[in-house]
Amino acid sequence: AQSVAQPEDQVNVAEGNPLTVKCTYSVSGNPYLFWYVQYPNRGLQFLLKYITGDNLVKGSYGFEAEFNKSQTSFHLKKPSALVSDSALYFCAVRDMGNDKIIFGKGTRLHILP
């Protein structure tokens, strides 16, 4: 069965420093991978996705993510964190073999001024 793991419940980063939010996945076939962000009292918003091709994908608000097939990972990154990046981040995977979209438990990102 497909699954997504976000090993860190919370990540703290100083403003201006690079940030990484980790995600690993398990699927039976080739994955479609996504990152979403949730700000307080809001629904989830799409950040970026990996379908095929270049392993480094760029998304909204300066975020990027690197797909690593051998490590089954899709870590979210940003070179320089902003206080406004503080939010809850979700990794999601869709197995090409079925119609379910599975989300990780989420990682709360705190950017410290």
Place this chain on the structure above:
Amino acid sequence: EAQVTQNPRYLITVTGKKLTVTCSQNMNHEYMSWYRQDPGLGLRQIYYSMNVEVTDKGDVPEGYKVSRKEKRNFPLILESPSPNQTSLYFCASTLSGQGHEKLFFGSGTQLSVL
């Protein structure tokens, strides 16, 4: 404006009193889904629909019903709510079942069952 609209935003009810949470999208999307969000558990899929009159169970369907009579609407029905269904619920939609399109989310419904 392209959007997914859920109502109500907040709902407090009592055990056993049937309720419906509505979800509507104006993007002509084929795929719609319901999720519940609980602390420490993330988002878990309740039901999803690939198109009109086609619905399937997600990972936590017990105690819920859905229907997809029209393309734009996908209501979530709790026939006999229980306190363990207290949660934050999100409706989401995407263009089709091909899998690589992003999901659009509603603003959420915070449900409390007393």
